[in-house]
Amino acid sequence: MVYTFSYKKLYLFLFFIFGTVTACAQRTVVSGSVVDARTKKPIPFASVAFPGTTIGLTTNSDGKFSLISVKAQSRLQASFIGYKTNIISITPGATQEITIRLTPEAQELDEVVVKGAKRTRYTNKNNPAVELIRKVIENKEKNQPENYNYVEYKTYDKMQFSFLNVSTKIPEKKFFRKYKFIFDNQDSTTVPGKRLLPFYLNEKVSQTYYRKNPKDTRTVVLGEKGVNFGAAFDTEGIGGYFKHMYAEVNIYDNNIFLLTNMFLSPIAGASPTFYKFFITDTITTEKNEKLVELSFTPRNTNDMLFEGMIYITLDGNYAVQRAVLNINKNINLNFVKSMRVDLDFEQNPDGRYHLKRSNTMADFGLNKDKKGGLFGIRTLTFDNYIINKPLPDTAYRHESSLVSDEAKHRSDDFWRQNRLDTLSVAESKVYKNIDSLTNMPSYRRMVDIASVFLFGYKGFGKFEVGPASTFYSFNPVEGFRLRVGGRTTPEFSKRLMFETYGAYGFNDERWKFFGSATYSLAGKNKLIYKFPQHYLRASFQRDVKIPGLELDFIREDNFLLSFKRGVNDKYLYNDFYNFDYVREFENHFSYNLGFTKWTQEPAGGLYFNTLTPAGLVNDHLLTTSELSLNLRYAPHEEFYQGKIYRTPVITKYPILSLRYTRGVKGLFGGEYNYDKLVGRVDKHLFLSVFGYADIGLEAGQIFGKVPYPLLVIHRANQTFAYNINSYNLMNFMEFVSDHYQSVSIDQHFYGFFFNKIPLFKKLKWREVVSFKALYGGLRDENNPVLHSDLYEFPKDENGQPVTYSLGKTPYVEGSVGIENIFKFIRVDLVKRFNYLDNPNVAEWGVRARISFDF
Template sequence: MICKNTFKRLFFIALLFVSTTLAAQNTVVTGVVTDAGNKKPLGFVSVSFTGSTIGTNTNDAGQFSLRSAKPYTQLKVTYLGYKDAVVAVVPGKEQVINIRLFPSAQQLNEVTIQAGKRPKYTNKDNPAVELIRKVIANKDKNRPENYNYVEYKEYDKMQFSLSNLSDKISEKKFFRKYKFVFENRDSTSYAGKNLLPIYLVEKLSQVYYRKNPEVTKTVLLGEKGVNFGPAVDNEGVGQYFKHLYEKVDIYTNSIYLLGRQFLSPIADAAPTYYKFFITDTITTADNKKLVQLSFTPRNTNDVLFEGDIYITLDGNYAVQKAGLTINKNINVNFVRSMHVDQDFELNPDGRYHLSKSNTYADFGVSANRKGGLFGIRTLTYKNYIVNKYQPDVLYTPDINLEDDEVKHRSEQFWAENRLDTLTTAESKVYKNIDSLTHMPSFRRTADLVTLLFAGYKGFGKFEVGPASTFYSFNPIEGFRLRIGGRTTPELSKRYYFEGYGAYGFKDERWKYMLAATYSFNAKSVYKFPQDYLRVSFQRDTKIPGQELQFISEDNILLSFKRGTNDKYLYNDQYKIDYVHELENHLSFNFGARKWVQTPAGSLYPFQNGPSTIFNNLTTTEFSAGIRYAPNEQFYQGKLFRIPIINKYPIISLDYTAGLKNVLDGQYSYQKLRARFDKRFYIAPFGFSDVTLEGGRIFGTVPYPLLDIHRANQTYAYVIDSYNLMNFLEFVSDRYASINIDQHFGGFFFNKVPLFKKLKWRETASFKALYGGLGNNNNPALNSSVYQFPTDGNGVPITYALGNKPYMEASVGVENIFKFVRVDLVKRLSYLDHPDVAPFGVRVKIKFDF
């Protein structure tokens, strides 16, 4: 059981993400804007504090809400075709002001003719649309990539805070020891938000761009961030937050935020999906003319923005300022609001470059405006230089500074080079978190939370886990217990050791794995770029066609399987692997393996005739591979890394050679495999993950060495497997496949009130596998190879693909309860095989925004 004090500490961690509303002395105005004639609400009316840049637009119901910590005394309300309105405001108070707008004379005539109806929005003869088309036509010349050379300094600050946390929490007896943390508040930076910073990372970089040949080089000059201690994966947290808050380039067609692809308001197709309105004409302090262009989605359920952009009238039609707000009606989890503000500065040649981009979001479990998490990413650009030639050597990939030097810059360095200022609360967060992590009570609690959520229990130089594999079961081993662990970088950054031991109570056999890894670049073997040599031995069971992984093969959740599941192999693998990654994300791998396979369950024994029996199959292999994943990013942790899927392709090619009479190898053969993966973003229709794969085997081999296609007999939906194919059902010595997994992100369901309220999202998939088997590898035509397995009645259970492909398709719903995906899968071919299901329901667990 968890003791009382430990429970309190766990409660403290959880309570950091729950709070109550804190009243602030701000000017808060809410209300509804209506047509003075017909009393109908007016959507997308511009409402702002007079003399400020703080403004908003009304929603479809005419509602608006404005907040400011400054004592503004007036509201200005403007809408195309209506007279401007200026309304008095009481500063420092919360108030409701409903506003009626009177049509201009010309608009009044139109209203009279149309019996009080507003004119239908159209792109034809619309000056706002004509203006946005000029912006689109001039996009390329207004981007930095239009120059031959560009260089600048980039300051990247990412901060997360608990918002509107009650003052009373620090007075609780248990939390008094942490009072110094709760007192560090910021109530002035964002209207209506009382922020308690808990996470802060700063990075300063020098960026160089060259157009021909195109290359961008970023040199990290300094990095500084909070450290929650060894129990928390600080790098992994940072990479995850950074992925949510990608850099925003308004000149691209799509803008990536929160794992979703938003159509930019100046995308090529923007006039098709957005409504545009000329809201105002502004003269800047240097006497330049700007047009304030407001925009809103035509369909408020689509993954689009709303807001304002300010366009220059100097012939360049450049964006000089932008305010983008995520449309609140779209299907996004836990995000109450998200906003992007961008400012552009003038270059000597009269064009503009991005000088500051500020993205902030309010996260919370509930939709109300109480406590939650408030995240801010601010990017500041200075020392902007264009068309300054730099020698080619500057653009070659290298690492100019060691990580330790970059991460231990002095306070004087940051005071002299920080391109933005820290708030008082931000400046204290480093010291506060450092003090917190040195408190034994906090460290014990964080360690326990890591075990509960990550599955590992840390002991400094090593850790035990994962907890999900401690117990599992299968028909061959029966009840299976396992314990494992691995060393951490605290022991060494060059040497890593990992292993596990397991015991099956039915077969009464021990299974185990031992591995030792040496890192040549003195970095964690989980960090990019990898450069390591690993030696390992593993003795364990596996299902033919399933990859034998060190960690996940005996996860308790995968123990539940459908149909007959008694086709197993005992495996002994002796392996040597070398992996080398380059800075350009091109990687190479080389390996050697001795592999002994022993049949178990209904696969026993191997035989190539009625009387010739083989107790095991021994092979010796040499392998080599190449992989290219341009611009690949990772959720990078101390002891793991998970690729972040983006728009760039991943291409891999692998070669394996079987060596006969080497270390008892029984067969000589060659295998080739190629794979292509890419995510295609189709804003606003979501995205599609596409995988193309092909393979070829040269030589004569028994069926355990053929390509045994990835089947799935669990009740989980597995993206990379055939979910209605039985284990060992199909084998090939040549094959090609396509896998398409489409996520619509609620594009259709958002138009159905019930589904929209539930925030369900649609999915669809299609998988096709073409393949075949040469006469030399077909036991019906060549008696020297192993006979295919049969069931107890002698009916074959393994087949070669014929003239038609294996196909299956699915439709599904994801985001059920925020993390469940359910698919109805239909098998489309080879329905005459025994024990196959034409339909199936499969479930996948995946958290996503």
């Protein structure tokens, strides 16, 4: 390889270096604390700013601050109610740490007599700060960007994640020496007092077009660039999850979504109920704008609320000109040591404001007292803002939401011309460093080992073995069960995937196995399970299953689910021949056309008996052939995308599904004609300071005469784990229906009540309540008591029925629980309210669940 160099390039290089040094020389960074001049105690929520600018903030609860200006600043001002404003000189263009002392405004007296002085009680009544915030609330609608008829603007989106305060001793250790080039790339200037080691970087430039009537928004991605961690990780999916945590902040919304939680905005309609407001300063900007600095703090520091300050214009618009949003250190939030959002607005020609820049920073760690951890920064910069300039209709028409290949492979010149922000020196090296890292054999081996613990699979290039959690399990029918399986990887083929497993039960001495082939129709280089999916899938499975058992994201032969309560001996051997055609669209509507041949054989204590004039007859096999159509609509759905799997990211939008199944008698041995219709709605409802609720509504109907294995066997749970989608005190096969309606509510209060109780407040426990009701029944044509040609409902060894139909009264159960125990355990006390006369049922139960939440 030959490298060429020229004097022109040398001059450009020197110009770049000189420009960088000059820019850094202008940068003024001041950190420190504000204290009472007499008592030396810190003053929380004091205002600190560079005079004559809008660059400022409030100190945290410990009186500390850190302030940055890209320009040289020579003075710093601090103020707080009841204290004299103090303006001090600082060194322009330098990084420095200082202590600012404020003197109380009260006049000195010769003699002071204290007689039980009481602290002034905060109240909203006759409070000028509250009156001002109500003015802001009244004018919210007209200050929203959507109030314009036409808007277009350019956005530069930069997302960065870094390791925080990595010890300088680590790269000197033998194991890490070969990775020293990674550890050398640390940044100590972006965030004062913190050393950042960036490992993830994603940049995106887009153009947005908005029209009010008819309402439409179109965003065109002009370019996107990001690191690539190799085949073991879906980097695009990781980036999507990061940006989901760092969602775009609109302070004019009543609720602000961050870190999978909803925070009440300080200018929400209900904000005076949950926040305290203080007028802390007035400012005149360089453009002669008059602003009021309004500081705010939560009434309860553990709730999902911000603290900080906002600058309000006094031009009659009462618009937000700047905002600083921090989270309190006492907030009931896991793994987040600190978080800050800076919003800067720019004035339009009509005098109103639009968001110019949004910067969100969060410090993550398992322990808030530790200095290490992760640090994430997302910066959004908006430019070329044009208002009320109509364009042709084609400018607003929806196009593909997917990023084009052209946008993913932009040149360096494109990024130099289109970045609306700059990369730090450390950020500019991330792409090359990660690329070098992924090409190292030692890194690949390390990732291969880690994937066994994280995902349960051991990779062998084009094939991987797993999941490890299913290698061994046990149940009453199979006894000890051993299983081994695997699947092909994208290295084998991006369009074709094979999956298989084999299992053996030492008690029933039977082999079980599974095999499937999936072929993508989405495109040559498109991963099979990547949105939007378009594939054909054929599979065969012979295995044992508990009727009515449905699990959340885990397999039935997971070792931990081997432990169950009560009598658990009724199983089915199933043979499934499946063929599916799946098609997803970019608007998140999808359909699935399927064919299933299903052969059931009773196992354990289960049997298929019919009563004939000659006596009981035991059928060994039940065969059905089904054609199905499944429709699903999940608007704005997002995924965390893995190599060959994906997990939905929770959003505020509902998920609608409708499934129609037709059983065809005589088709491939099918024994019954019937129709089955099931509809479901799922909604994640954000309730701001009151947490959130997961609501599920479902209804189903079977048309036709069928035996009980083809009825709806309602989802029961006899494990000791709390299952969100099942009835946790219902026994397996306890209830069957041919028509039903159900409702499920799982309410998480996120500590709203516990935050007021001292002990619970310290433990950061959170309260949770659930309610489930099931209406259902059985028509006479499907009642085996009235039709001897239908299978009898199962009975136990004493001849007592174990399967029933629901009467006029719905099945109801509810629970109260505590979650966030040790940050990941949920424990519920569950109560069953009716049908308590059925055999082997429990009125009360304790169930546990493991989940990781912020």
